[in-house]
Amino acid sequence: MMMMMRVLDSIPVETRCAASLAIGKNVAAFRRAVLSWYDHHRRDLPWRQTRDPYRIWLSEIMLQQTRVAAVLEHYRVFLERFPNVEVLAAASEDAVLAAWSGLGYYRRARMLHRCARQVARQHGGCFPQNSEALLALPGIGRYTAAAIASIAFAESVAVVDGNVERVLQRLIGNKSIGINLTTAQTWQHAQTFLSNSRPGDFNQGMMELGATVCVPRAPHCPMCPVRKWCVTRGEVPRTEPPSRQKKKQIWCVLESRDGNGSGNGKVRLVQRPRQASLMPGMWELPQSSEPPRPLPASARWRTFRHSITITDYTVHVLRNTPLPDSPAAAKGTWIAIDRIPRIPITGLTRKILKASGII
Numbered sequence: 001m002m003m004m005m006r007v008l009d010s011i012p013v014e015t016r017c018a019a020s021l022a023i024g025k026n027v028a029a030f031r032r033a034v035l036s037w038y039d040h041h042r043r044d045l046p047w048r049q050t051r052d053p054y055r056i057w058l059s060e061i062m063l064q065q066t067r068v069a070a071v072l073e074h075y076r077v078f079l080e081r082f083p084n085v086e087v088l089a090a091a092s093e094d095a096v097l098a099a100w101s102g103l104g105y106y107r108r109a110r111m112l113h114r115c116a117r118q119v120a121r122q123h124g125g126c127f128p129q130n131s132e133a134l135l136a137l138p139g140i141g142r143y144t145a146a147a148i149a150s151i152a153f154a155e156s157v158a159v160v161d162g163n164v165e166r167v168l169q170r171l172i173g174n175k176s177i178g179i180n181l182t183t184a185q186t187w188q189h190a191q192t193f194l195s196n197s198r199p200g201d202f203n204q205g206m207m208e209l210g211a212t213v214c215v216p217r218a219p220h221c222p223m224c225p226v227r228k229w230c231v232t233r234g235e236v237p238r239t240e241p242p243s244r245q246k247k248k249q250i251w252c253v254l255e256s257r258d259g260n261g262s263g264n265g266k267v268r269l270v271q272r273p274r275q276a277s278l279m280p281g282m283w284e285l286p287q288s289s290e291p292p293r294p295l296p297a298s299a300r301w302r303t304f305r306h307s308i309t310i311t312d313y314t315v316h317v318l319r320n321t322p323l324p325d326s327p328a329a330a331k332g333t334w335i336a337i338d339r340i341p342r343i344p345i346t347g348l349t350r351k352i353l354k355a356s357g358i359i
Ligand code: SF4
Pocket: 167, 170, 171, 213, 214, 215, 219, 220, 221, 224, 225, 226, 227, 230, 231, 232, 233, 234, 235
């Protein structure tokens, strides 16, 4: 390693990227190190026990912007409800959104549904077996196409997600020593390093390395299987997480009828406009950015913390208290509780209804 660093020091900055690819002379050893580490240290995740493109595609879409821990249960329940692409294609959009409830970023669910319909209609229910054809499907970008093609069909095509990009930037160089790979260079290096005999496992190995060892803030370099090829060994400028917006407060009203044990309980919900930019058409509790005035102490039920994208909310839940100046439409509609699993409700509403024992 020291020898390599000395060699790098003697090379002009602009050519170091290429020089660091001298590591590429040991690319076979590098691949073996990643694959062996992945074989022994990978997390046991359900989408790693299959080569079914439907299940792999679903996991990749769910994992976009969502933590593994949050995806696990949704993945299991979603597959129970929609076990294959034909069943998903035949479902209504509302049913798909209902099953997606709690995962957020609902555009993903709409694109997922549109993609399933296209696979059913144009491909006879079978996913195309190469990344180029997968890329033509709705909601499938370069990363997702490569992930499905390499894992399900063993196509030799590399993936670059945030984890892989971080590993490669640190492995090859970063701003602190005057090197910062462009997106195109990152994809190029990923493709150069890829194992052609086990492309799916190699891609997952690189992603797993970034997710569990070469983590953003303090990489665990002593445990890293590729540290002997790493230029930076974690000596990187600290990347601060994106700044979050100021906290916002909202007031929600939870109004329910218990049905007197008849099983006909109801809760009042409002449907968001179909044209809304955020969560269009989804159902939620009536809410306002202003509290009722005066606000009787007896109306307060509980306070929740909730985040949507980069905004943190403090949510005050009131029981059976009208909100200020609510237009008639915003007061909502009585919805039968046993219908709720079949309609799309927002993650916040699900959280509150669960906490209240209504669902
Ligand atoms: S040695 Fe450290 S910085 Fe380099 S790839 Fe491994 S974990 Fe990341």
